[in-house]
Amino acid sequence: MVVFDKPxxxxxxxxxxxxxxxxxxVHRLVAEVIDELGIExxxxxxxxxxxxxxxxxxxxxxxIEAAHGRAPAVATGVKRSDPENHIVFTYQxxxxxxxxxxxxxxxxxxxxxxxxxxxINNAIYGMTGGQMAPTSLPGxxxxxxxxxxDVSLCGYPIRVCEMxxxxxxxxxxxxxxxxxxxxxxxxxxxIKKAFMNQVEGKGFSLVEVxxxxxxxxxxxxxxxxxxxxxxxxxxxxxxxxKDRSAKEETK
Ligand SMILES: Cc1ncc(C[n+]2csc(CCOP(=O)(O)OP(=O)(O)O)c2C)c(N)n1
Numbered sequence: 237m238v239v240f241d242k243p244x245x246x247x248x249x250x251x252x253x254x255x256x257x258x259x260x261x262v263h264r265l266v267a268e269v270i271d272e273l274g275i276e277x278x279x280x281x282x283x284x285x286x287x288x289x290x291x292x293x294x295x296x297x298x299x300i301e302a303a304h305g306r307a308p309a310v311a312t313g314v315k316r317s318d319p320e321n322h323i324v325f326t327y328q329x330x331x332x333x334x335x336x337x338x339x340x341x342x343x344x345x346x347x348x349x350x351x352x353x354x355x356i357n358n359a360i361y362g363m364t365g366g367q368m369a370p371t372s373l374p375g376x377x378x379x380x381x382x383x384x385x386d387v388s389l390c391g392y393p394i395r396v397c398e399m400x401x402x403x404x405x406x407x408x409x410x411x412x413x414x415x416x417x418x419x420x421x422x423x424x425x426x427i428k429k430a431f432m433n434q435v436e437g438k439g440f441s442l443v444e445v446x447x448x449x450x451x452x453x454x455x456x457x458x459x460x461x462x463x464x465x466x467x468x469x470x471x472x473x474x475x476x477x478k479d480r481s482a483k484e485e486t487k
Contacts, residue, residue: 305337
């Protein structure tokens with residue numbers, strides 16, 4: 237029998253997430269990476285406003301709650317206050333990171349702050365009941381786009397990795413998903429690299445995770461995982477959008 241031990245950095249408490257929501261999987265991956273790098277004692281997480289607002293209850297490392305969208309600014313202050321001894325990550329939804337917090341995201345990336353950003357893109361505002369997010373797909377039905385997102389009225393969804401890749405600043409940008417075992421393994425690799433980059437002083441690393449929200453998408457958990465493949469990935473292709481050190485090594 238295979239026994240999957242709970243990572244030490246993950247608190248032993250039930251999570252409040254809906255059935256089929258992938259926030260829990262990503263929490264676990266982050267905790268596994270903290271364990272594997274032996275950095276729990278120096279890691280400080282910044283929780284967002286959104287469904288993962290209570291992430292501070294789920295990690296055993298120190299956590300700070302930021303105002304909506306301000307996690308990268310809070311992370312900047314915490315990191316700069318003791319850069320040698322603080323490993324700082326933010327954990328943010330798409331409403332948090334790409335709407336109200338877009339300025340903080342872009343400027344932290346442009347400054348190449350040595351922080352790790354875990355960006356959960358579920359194409360909707362989950363916590364507040366399913367309103368349209370900056371990442372909601374063209375035609376996507378949400379509480380505030382009941383006839384589907386009309387791009388002539390609401391504009392086009394923002395591809396965060398592609399946009400940030402145009403900046404000189406950031407070190408590493410990758411988009412992954414967690415809708416299959418293979419995808420979860422790949423997501424773990426990306427998250428580990430994003431933390432390692434910080435340990436090695438390389439700079440701003442962001443991993444975008446295409447995630448499910450069965451409740452607000454109005455789908456079963458299984459269908460929500462399929463929806464990621466069929467609808468999200470064509471608009472948000474997976475892959476590495478920037479990896480400065482790897483590029484320099486190749487040169
Ligand atoms: C300043 C401010 N504005 C608006 C809100 C309301 N609000 C809470 S969560 C949320 C959206 C969260 O969506 P997202 O970041 O995509 O995370 P998810 O819940 O989908 O994980 C909003 C608009 C708030 N709490 N504070």
